Amino acid sequence: MPHKPYVIDTMISAKSIAARIEDLSREIHEEFDGTDKLVVVGLLRGSFVFIADLVRELDLPVEVDFLEASSYGDGMESSREVRIFKDLRGAIEGRDVLVVEDIIDTGHTLAHVHDYLMTKKPAKMKSIALLDKPARREVDYKPDWIGFEIPDEFVVGYGIDFAQRNRNLPYVGKVRFTDG
Ligand code: IMP
Ligand code: MG
Secondary structure (H helix, E strand, O other), X not given: OOOOOEEEEEEEXXXXXXXXXXXXXXXXXXXHOOOOOEEEEEEEXXXXXXXXXXXXXXXXXXXXXXXXXXXXXXXXXXXOOOOEEEOOOOOOOOOEEEEEEEEXXXXXXXXHHHHHHHOOOOXXXXXXXXXXXXXXXXXXXXXXXXXXXXXXOOXXXXXXXXXXXXXXXXXXXXXXXXXX
């Protein structure tokens, strides 16, 4: 491991996340009720746990696709220049799209992905982020739904990594460096 030793303090329990997803899925259902052309687009890799739980709460006909944009890399600093590494497999022209992100921080990733996907001419596009760190925002972008607003802490778990580790934690925790 290339990093200083750290521990993870629980911030949001698995139970709280599940309860919040139930509420969010009701709102999302209302928004997309009646559509048979919904594509739920997960941003790799951090959203893979969230999107899995979210779509299983949605009682709608959905397709699932994935997009990979650049992220923090192995560090703790956001990169402002966002690139698309892996594009969608399917077309979204005329479709209803829900973009699913793990966490919105500076806002660069979601703003860029939004502009990029709009060039594909979807009929409707909405976005959801499980976590929001509003204190860090640099770009004026607001997801349509947020799971939890959190303080400016580096978090891991529930799909979210620190140097590719800890994605498999069932809860969201904050990284705290320890001595030695
Ligand atoms: P943004 O472009 O600054 O909004 O950053 C969004 C991306 O940065 C997210 O999709 C995450 O991959 C990553 N990120 C932001 N905050 C954290 C964090 O606290 N822990 C791990 N990754 C994070
Ligand atoms: Mg990410």
